[in-house]
Amino acid sequence: MDLNKLFNISDEVILLLGFTGPIGRQFATVFAESGCTLVLGDNSENGRDLAESIKKMNRNTEYIRLDVTDETDVRDAVSYVAEKYGLISVLVNNFSARPEGFYKKFEDSELGCWNEVLNVNLSAMYLSSREVSKVMMRQGYGSIINVSSVHGVIAPDQRVYGGSGLNSPAVYASSKSGVIGLTRYLAAYLGKYNIRVNSICPGGVNPGNVDKGFVDEYSTRIPLNRMADMEDMKGPVVFLASQASRFVTGQSIIVDGGQSIW
Structure with a gap:
């Protein structure tokens, strides 16, 4: 398989x-740029x-408003996508909650x-993975990508937050x-159906509006000496969605600039 086909x-x-x-x-931007058929699901006010x-x-983009914690919403959304397009090649679970008191x-x-x-962070991923895996079992392949965090791998260093009032709870x-x-469980369970399941574990991400003092302090804990920027997340998700990772399953792709090795 040549390089262009791999990705x-x-x-x-x-x-x-x-x-x-x-x-x-x-994620949405890089998928749209790829020319794939893209279905976007969210429950935010600005989603549409x-x-x-x-x-x-990418004109082959569709929006569905749904509550990922609602079993009926998720089941209906997955059924709709599968019936309309005939398959679901890739599921990306990228949602988390920060309620009052977080x-x-x-x-x-x-x-x-x-x-x-x-x-939200865990039960909803079980729910969406369960429903989409049924579609993928029937079609005989698929890739499920769950977004975790470097703090799912290492404990957060609370000292970095200082007196900001923020922390990693x-x-x-x-x-x-x-x-x-x-x-890991799903990768082992679904492997016989040619369904790959992996996670992406981002480190600290600076979307451009984070306090400079915090960024500088956080960066001292990273071998590459900076926080991640938005572009750093595109490559890993395309890799896991593509045939370039066809023999990769059950893995946690840590995208943290080396933070977790110290």
């Missing part, structure tokens, strides 16, 4: 759930407008917030670690 995803039907955040926008801007890059210190955190975050690390566990 060519123009014939794929890609379902991207969660695309209105900084990383999701980059953003989808329209993506559609200007950034409270551990000793002040509340069970309601914990449960809400787990419901226990529920975030726990849910993202759970995503990696779910990914």
